[in-house]
Amino acid sequence: MKQLEFDSTNAICGLTFIALGSFFVYQCLTLELGTAFRMGPGFFPLILAVILTGLGVIVLAQATRVKGEPIGPVALRGMLFILPAPIFFGLTVRGLGFVPSLFFAALIAAFASTRMKPLMALLLAIGITVFSVAVFSYGLGLPFERFGPWTRL
Amino acid sequence: MDLISNLALGFSTAASPANLAFCLIGVLLGTLIGVLPGIGATATIAMLLPITFQLEPVSSLIMLAGIYYGAQYGGSTTAILINMPGESSSAVTAIDGYQMARKGRAGAALSIAALGSFFAGTVSTFLVAIFAIPLTGIALKFGAAEYFSLMVVGLVSSIALAHGSIVKALAMVALGLLLGLVGTDIYTGTPRFTLGIREYADGLNFVAVAVGVFGIAEILRNLEGEKSRTVLMAKVSELWPTKDDFKRMVGPVLRGTTIGSALGILPGGGAILAAFASYTVEKRISDRPEEFGQGAIAGVAGPESANNAGAQTSFIPLLTLGIPANPVMALMVGAMIIQGIVPGPNVAVEQPTLFWGIIASMWIGNLMLVVLNLPLIGLWVKLLTVPYYVLFPIIMAFCSIGVYSVNSNVFDLYAVAFFGLGGYLLVKMRCEPAPLLLGFVLGPLLEENLRRAMILSRGDPTTFVTRPISAILLAIAVAVLVVVFLPSVKAKREQVFQEED
Numbered sequence A: 001m002k003q004l005e006f007d008s009t010n011a012i013c014g015l016t017f018i019a020l021g022s023f024f025v026y027q028c029l030t031l032e033l034g035t036a037f038r039m040g041p042g043f044f045p046l047i048l049a050v051i052l053t054g055l056g057v058i059v060l061a062q063a064t065r066v067k068g069e070p071i072g073p074v075a076l077r078g079m080l081f082i083l084p085a086p087i088f089f090g091l092t093v094r095g096l097g098f099v100p101s102l103f104f105a106a107l108i109a110a111f112a113s114t115r116m117k118p119l120m121a122l123l124l125a126i127g128i129t130v131f132s133v134a135v136f137s138y139g140l141g142l143p144f145e146r147f148g149p150w151t152r153l
Numbered sequence B: 001m002d003l004i005s006n007l008a009l010g011f012s013t014a015a016s017p018a019n020l021a022f023c024l025i026g027v028l029l030g031t032l033i034g035v036l037p038g039i040g041a042t043a044t045i046a047m048l049l050p051i052t053f054q055l056e057p058v059s060s061l062i063m064l065a066g067i068y069y070g071a072q073y074g075g076s077t078t079a080i081l082i083n084m085p086g087e088s089s090s091a092v093t094a095i096d097g098y099q100m101a102r103k104g105r106a107g108a109a110l111s112i113a114a115l116g117s118f119f120a121g122t123v124s125t126f127l128v129a130i131f132a133i134p135l136t137g138i139a140l141k142f143g144a145a146e147y148f149s150l151m152v153v154g155l156v157s158s159i160a161l162a163h164g165s166i167v168k169a170l171a172m173v174a175l176g177l178l179l180g181l182v183g184t185d186i187y188t189g190t191p192r193f194t195l196g197i198r199e200y201a202d203g204l205n206f207v208a209v210a211v212g213v214f215g216i217a218e219i220l221r222n223l224e225g226e227k228s229r230t231v232l233m234a235k236v237s238e239l240w241p242t243k244d245d246f247k248r249m250v251g252p253v254l255r256g257t258t259i260g261s262a263l264g265i266l267p268g269g270g271a272i273l274a275a276f277a278s279y280t281v282e283k284r285i286s287d288r289p290e291e292f293g294q295g296a297i298a299g300v301a302g303p304e305s306a307n308n309a310g311a312q313t314s315f316i317p318l319l320t321l322g323i324p325a326n327p328v329m330a331l332m333v334g335a336m337i338i339q340g341i342v343p344g345p346n347v348a349v350e351q352p353t354l355f356w357g358i359i360a361s362m363w364i365g366n367l368m369l370v371v372l373n374l375p376l377i378g379l380w381v382k383l384l385t386v387p388y389y390v391l392f393p394i395i396m397a398f399c400s401i402g403v404y405s406v407n408s409n410v411f412d413l414y415a416v417a418f419f420g421l422g423g424y425l426l427v428k429m430r431c432e433p434a435p436l437l438l439g440f441v442l443g444p445l446l447e448e449n450l451r452r453a454m455i456l457s458r459g460d461p462t463t464f465v466t467r468p469i470s471a472i473l474l475a476i477a478v479a480v481l482v483v484v485f486l487p488s489v490k491a492k493r494e495q496v497f498q499e500e501d
Helices: A008-029 A043-063 A076-082 A084-092 A098-110 A118-139 B002-014 B017-035 B041-048 B050-054 B057-082 B088-140 B144-160 B166-180 B206-224 B243-265 B271-285 B298-313 B315-321 B327-338 B346-350 B352-383 B388-407 B410-428 B433-456 B468-485 B487-500
Strands: none
Touching: A008 A043, A008 B166, A043 B166, A043 B433, A076 A084, A076 A098, A076 B206, A076 B410, A084 A098, A084 B388, A084 B410, A098 A118, A098 B388, A118 B388, B002 B017, B002 B088, B002 B352, B017 B041, B017 B057, B017 B352, B041 B050, B041 B057, B041 B206, B041 B327, B041 B388, B050 B057, B050 B327, B050 B388, B057 B088, B057 B298, B057 B327, B057 B352, B088 B243, B088 B271, B088 B298, B088 B315, B088 B346, B088 B352, B144 B166, B144 B433, B144 B468, B166 B433, B206 B327, B206 B388, B206 B410, B206 B433, B243 B271, B243 B298, B243 B315, B271 B298, B298 B315, B315 B327, B315 B346, B315 B352, B327 B433, B346 B352, B388 B410, B410 B433
């Protein structure tokens, strides 16, 4: 018996499109559709969402026909350190203030690479912070509080 | 002569000390990120966009434009010296440029690239100046139906130029359009797809989406397999090309400029396609085709002129119609909107200093690039030795600052992380982000014009084919779609993109 071969990348991709498309279709159905003459808020997005779902089905169908290349390595470590950096910055910039918040965000991001050494990361984060404060806060005068309420005891 | 007085106005605007300084910052920054592989013009402009909010509209657009064409120059330096395109549009230059460098002719290759680019930049700047006004005249006759059809052409062309599967690129456009519609419906005030999050009622922040999908996804991709760059640094000597070199670069430069200017105007087109087309043409008409791939001068001069001309003329659809031809132009639309300027045919009439100032600054910027870059090559070469793991924390910090400063909304930072992850997963699924971003920008405009056109025609959808300009545009869109699905073109297209990788 011949084993069913399929391109897993495309299969996942097709399913993702179908899932996203269905989500938007579902959301559109809660909106007023209107008529072609006077389109409601749900009319145009519904068309798009149906198209997206349909394209997902096509991609999925194609996945069963050809075997493609594997998905390749995934930057797990990268995701683990890169993605939290802006989130951390967002969570703390009001509380800690611009300077400490940026310093820690840069420090977190620095560890995404396996080649980064702790001392190097520290120096780099300090350098980035000093430069950014000079350019953005003093130079361009962006209205950031440099040290927030959490740093005052 | 209107043209001359307009250009005079432009040059007097662009030559003010402040604007000259911003133009210089722009081109230097552009060259810098062009030289460094792993960070592109799109991500840089997205990051700097919010910061330009503080500047005058003219200055900010001059600087952003400078980054864009500066990156084309910088990209070729990297391509020639280390056989790695700093920008995707200089991928072709790497083929023959690197071979020239290996033969000890790095200096000549760099000068040829710079001089060719400068010539192309000069010609195409004048083309922008000459064609902008008549095209604006046509654009003023555009109604809602025509705008809708024109945007369809733009979106379809962006599909044709995306890597990989056409079906996936179409899906990316649809997804981008949907994401662009997130927020409050302008006609009824109904919130759409906001998941009840009040901060998203004004729509997803464009900068956050662009930084996430282009910047962060790109960083993650680079972190997948960290390899040290082997910098086979060819020694740069004898910058000036010989007389024979000059003789052999004239033809390719002229042809490259023509090809690049024509392809740049196409929505969705631009620099990358222009460079490939020029290389193919030069190889075909050369009397020494065997030289190509071994360090042919024409293989450097042609594509370099073409990509610069294409980068320049891709401003035409933006300035005249307000339609972005590529993701960078989409960011320029964002920059104009941040500054309170509605991009479109009215810009030339209502903001003549802005309009002509940008055009004049392009030429000044190109001149700066030639004058500065040849002496500064040593510095750029040094930059290539900076390891990537030092760069990306810096990029992340600037991303965070940039996105947050748009409107001090911390939700935008969460959106960056979300779209960074999403963009990375899409890349892993071999989907191109460029059509998505174009769709995202055009989504609201497309819907608004569709709805307006339908109201004007009292619900009759044939309005799109009975109005002549709209019908022609839709016919073009259909033709492009049919062509990319033709088996022979499909095969050729895959081959072209294969070469690029």
